[in-house]
Every structure is written in C-alpha cells, then in structure tokens.
Amino acid sequence: MSKVNLREKLSMFSEKWSPKVIAEMNDYQFKLVKIEGDFIWHDHSETDEVFIVLEGRMEIEFEDKVVELNEGEMYVVPKGVRHKPSAEFECKIMLVEPKGVINTGEADSNLRAPNDEWV
Amino acid sequence: MSKVNLREKLSMFSEKWSPKVIAEMNDYQFKLVKIEGDFIWHDHSETDEVFIVLEGRMEIEFEDKVVELNEGEMYVVPKGVRHKPSAEFECKIMLVEPKGVINTGEADSNLRAPNDEWV
Numbered sequence: 608m609s610k611v612n613l614r615e616k617l618s619m620f621s622e623k624w625s626p627k628v629i630a631e632m633n634d635y636q637f638k639l640v641k642i643e644g645d646f647i648w649h650d651h652s653e654t655d656e657v658f659i660v661l662e663g664r665m666e667i668e669f670e671d672k673v674v675e676l677n678e679g680e681m682y683v684v685p686k687g688v689r690h691k692p693s694a695e696f697e698c699k700i701m702l703v704e705p706k707g708v709i710n711t712g713e714a715d716s717n718l719r720a721p722n723d724e725w726v
Numbered sequence: 727m728s729k730v731n732l733r734e735k736l737s738m739f740s741e742k743w744s745p746k747v748i749a750e751m752n753d754y755q756f757k758l759v760k761i762e763g764d765f766i767w768h769d770h771s772e773t774d775e776v777f778i779v780l781e782g783r784m785e786i787e788f789e790d791k792v793v794e795l796n797e798g799e800m801y802v803v804p805k806g807v808r809h810k811p812s813a814e815f816e817c818k819i820m821l822v823e824p825k826g827v828i829n830t831g832e833a834d835s836n837l838r839a840p841n842d843e844w845v
Contacts, residue, residue: 613798632774632802632822635754655751679732683751703751703822 613639613661617699619726624718626702626710627726638702639726640710646692649712656684656704663698667691732758732780736818738845743837745821745829746845757821758845759829765811768831775803775823782817786810 608630616629616639624646626638642665658667659681667674667682668691674682684690711719727749735748735758743765745757761784777786778800786793786801787810793801803809830838 610801632776682729
C-alpha cells in the first residue's frame with residue numbers, strides 16, 4: 608500500500624454521512640466521513656465503533672448523556688449502545704470499525720450509505 | 727468511558743518508544759507513542775499495524791523502500807513484514823493494533839516496552 612494523507616483524502620469527496628474507506632488493517636477499516644446536521648438513532652449490535660474528530664465539532668447523543676467531541680478528541684461507542692451523532696456545522700471525522708459495518712446499524716433509514724466505498 | 731483528548735494524553739508522559747494505551751475497541755487498542763532516533767528491525771507475525779502521525783515526521787524503513795510520514799499521514803504495516811521505525815526529531819504517533827501486541831514484535835531487544843500500560 609501507499610501512505611494515506613488524511614487531508615488529501617478528505618478533499619476528494621463532499622457528500623455528507625457517507626463513509627469512505629481509506630485503509631484496512633486485518634479485518635478492520637478506517638473511514639473518513641463528513642457530517643452536518645442530525646443523523647438517526649441507531650446501534651451496532653456486533654461491534655464497538657470509534658469516532659475521531661479531525662476537524663470541527665460534533666456531538667454524540669446517548670439515552671443518558673451527550674458527548675461533545677472537538678478536533679483531536681475520540682470516543683468509543685460500545686457495541687449495542689444506541690446513539691445519535693450530529694454536528695451543527697460541517698465536521699470531518701475518522702471512524703474505525705470492522706469491515707462490513709453499516710453506517711445506520713440496525714435502523715432502517717434513507718441515510719444508509721453504500722458499504723466498502725473507497726476514496 | 728469518557729472521551730479521549732489526544733493532546734491531553736500526550737502531555738501525560740515523556741518516555742520514548744513506550745506505547746501508552748488510550749482506548750480499546752473490541753479486542754483492539756489505540757496507543758500513543760513518542761519516538762526519537764532509531765527503533766529496531768522487527769515484525770509482527772500475527773497482525774497488521776497502523777501508524778498515524780499526530781505531530782512531527784517519521785520514517786518506516788522496509789527491506790525494499792523507505793516511507794516518510796508527516797503529520798496527518800497514516801500507514802498500515804502488513805503482518806509479517808520487517809520494518810524499522812525512526813524519527814530524526816521527536817515525533818508523536820498513534821498506533822492501532824490488537825491488544826497484546828509487543829512493540830518489538832519477534833525481536834529480542836531492550837527496547838521492549840511494558841504491554842497494556844494505560845495513560
């Protein structure tokens with residue numbers, strides 16, 4: 608493989624809420640996502656999910672709390688825990704999770720994005 | 727868990743070549759490491775290993791090439807591939823790999839760091 612430059616990869620797409628794979632490690636993937644506005648409530652019953660904020664600010668709402676993440680901050684959403692990501696303004700994040708995870712988890716939504724789309 | 731602020735965690739230790747765990751996702755760990763000078767040639771026979779440069783510049787030497795990584799760049803070292811990380815000046819990086827991976831891999835070295843040390 609070649610090295611991956613995060614800023615360069617982020618410049619290659621503009622869609623919101625549509626994760627783009629940039630690297631694979633064993634059966635895990637690193638994905639970049641641009642988000643803005645509200646996502647839907649969902650969970651991933653089989654896996655934890657890591658959020659790392661590269662630029663901007665986002666929130667992850669849980670049933671019992673809200674976590675605000677700024678640039679350079681990360682959070683591990685435990686498997687099976689319902690959450691709703693949102694961002695008032697565009698925010699650029701990196702996700703780390705097993706290959707095959709669907710962005711909308713168990714939920715039915717038109718925000719469901721194509722899986723395994725590389726940039 | 728609480729959110730993890732990378733800069734804050736980086737300020738909590740100064741040793742070089744001694745990975746500090748900051749988060750776990752399933753059976754994987756995210757580790758911060760400060761590096762300077764030359765590490766040893768080694769490999770990890772069971773797993774890929776991800777390097778993400780948070781600050782500074784580093785090189786990873788392979789038997790057939792040298793990869794230079796700057797801030798905001800990442801690289802996946804494939805399992806079983808011999809490599810030698812180095813940095814002319816202090817460089818701050820994040821590693822992602824399965825829990826239990828030893829920094830010196832299969833090699834015998836006094837640079838072998840304690841495993842599973844959190845910060």
